[in-house]
Amino acid sequence: GKIRSGGVAMAMQGSGISGVDVGSATIKLNDDGFYALTIGAADMGTGCDTILAQMAAECLECDVDNVIVFGADSDASPYDSGSYASSTTYVTGKAVEKACLELKDHLCEIGAQMLDCAKSEVEFTGQGIETLVGQKSVSLSDIATKSMCGNNISTQVTVSHSSPVSPPPFMVGMVEIELDKETGQVEILDYVAVVDCGTVINTNLARVQTEGGIVQGIGMALYENVQYSDKGAIAENSFMQYKIPSRLDMGKLRVDFESSYEETGPFGAKSIGEIVINTPSPAIAHAIYNATGVWQRDLPMTPEKILMSLPEEL
CATH class of the missing domain: 3.30.365.10 (Aldehyde oxidase/xanthine dehydrogenase, molybdopterin binding domain)
Incomplete structure (x- = not known):
């Protein structure tokens, strides 16, 4: 039967609402050489804190354990439309990627000053900044220490992203x-x-x-x-x-x-x-x-x- x-x-x-949703991320180099990632999207069990930390670690060429994630706090987090409309990985993830790339550029600029050369002559290695020729380098901890004294280049970057598609x-x-x-x-x-x-x-x-x-x-x-x-x-x-x-x-x-x-x-x-x-x-x-x-x-x-x-x- x-x-x-x-x-x-x-x-x-x-993937999010095109032309509407906004994702934001703040990435900061801490004084101990670790990174702090602050997001405005709430982890509702989807694991977005882990995923966004993985993206930051991939961009910054470090272990995911080197990225500390601070979850959504409307008083402290950068603005984010929120964890809805299937948008977090796609929209906020892109903001994380952009913020990390901008931070790397800032770190290269500080590292070049410390190595007394042009920014175009250095590269980001994940552990620090290294010259393309001569193999001189400075560590992330050294850059973090340098950023506290006589420095005009930010080691904290906030980026917002909205997709037209x-x-x-x-x-x-x-x-x-x-x-x-x-x-x-x-x-x-x-x-x-x-x-x-x-x-x-x-x-x-x-x-x-x-x-x-x-x-x-x-x-x-x-x-x-x-x-x-x-x-x-x-x-x-x-x-x-x-x-x-x-x-x-x-x-x-x-x-x-x-x-x-x-x-x-x-x-x-x-x-x-x-x-x-x-x-x-x-x-x-x-x-x-x-x-x-x-x-x-x-x-x-x-x-x-x-x-x-x-x-x-x-």
Whole structure:
């Protein structure tokens, strides 16, 4: 009395709101040679503090442990539109990249003065400034000390960035279900997702975001129902009535990434925050259609709705 079938869906999203969102970052060389990165985007569990620190470390050619991140504080942080609209990695990340490049230029200028040569004759090495010829060098700690006395060049840089475009990430989701003809119950057996979010900055964080978004999408597709009484009271006012999927409801989740390069993004990155919730509902609806011949148009696709829509000959 059960039918197994598959469904597929493709989706696209955006990377921030073009011409609107603003991301800002402040990067500072501390007096001990470490860096302090201050951002206005809040880490809501997406790992943006880690990702932005990784970007800064890549730009400044140092270990990520050498970058101290100060999270969003509206009294102290540079302005940022906020962690919404899939914008943080793409918009704020670009601000971090620009700020680090500007800071490197300032450090080269201070280092050149200390080495008594032109800025064009030195390069940034990650550990300090070194001459192109003769191998003379000064360390970051020395530059930090020099910046405290008789110095007119800032070792703290703040940059804001806003993008005129919003390059879309893409995702395909494929699901295998088992549908019980007697009850209308749908069980997820296997879900495979492939995401193109440009260059993946942190594979582990991108993977868990994708898995979490898929689980949320499955909940939206099959479980999470909101009903009101005639007086406006919500029937599902606790987790006893408002069902969200648990790990036991998920079957197998498989995630892979198709790498691409987005020229306008930091290190070629696009967003991943919201795209990952978009494919479960249409993919599951497609699978239910393949099993029953009936399209489900309302969410959630509960067993009752499915059972009531089944043709008698099924």
